[in-house]
Amino acid sequence: MKLEGCIWRDRKTNFWVVSVPLLDISTQGRSQKNALVMIEDAVQVEAEKEGLRIHAKLGKEAGTFLVSANKPDLLITFLLRRQRTCHGLSVRDVALRMDSKSPTAYAQYEQGKRTPTLGKLRELLHAIDPSLEPFLKAS
Numbered sequence: 001m002k003l004e005g006c007i008w009r010d011r012k013t014n015f016w017v018v019s020v021p022l023l024d025i026s027t028q029g030r031s032q033k034n035a036l037v038m039i040e041d042a043v044q045v046e047a048e049k050e051g052l053r054i055h056a057k058l059g060k061e062a063g064t065f066l067v068s069a070n071k072p073d074l075l076i077t078f079l080l081r082r083q084r085t086c087h088g089l090s091v092r093d094v095a096l097r098m099d100s101k102s103p104t105a106y107a108q109y110e111q112g113k114r115t116p117t118l119g120k121l122r123e124l125l126h127a128i129d130p131s132l133e134p135f136l137k138a139s
Contacts, residue, residue, distance in 0.1 A: 047078040
């Protein structure tokens with residue numbers, strides 16, 4: 001799985017700005033290459049997952065880049081937790097939005113005990129934010 005990000009040059013500062021909207025993480029660098037290294041580091045630090053290594057490379061479309069991980073399952077767990085906390089929701093809140101009586105089912109995805117299919121991941125993200133239109137790419 002890969003997450004798409006945006007990269008652009010800020011005309012005022014001359015820095016390259018990189019952002020991964022689904023992770024709500026942005027940073028900048030003096031060059032495109034430096035900005036991609038900075039976003040890799042920012043995602044790794046925020047994810048706090050042992051053994052997770054993030055890789056960012058420019059996308060085929062101008063102004064885009066892709067974020068991938070050596071352990072995609074850990075990236076998914078971080079994505080779910082990040083989206084939930086950015087929206088100020090508890091695990092129980094998300095479970096209720098999924099019409100589940102038990103928060104354990106959702107928590108298993110966030111804890112990495114279960115790995116969602118892309119369809120299920122979309123459903124989980126939609127429970128967190130119904131207006132969210134995630135842009136995910138299968139590896």
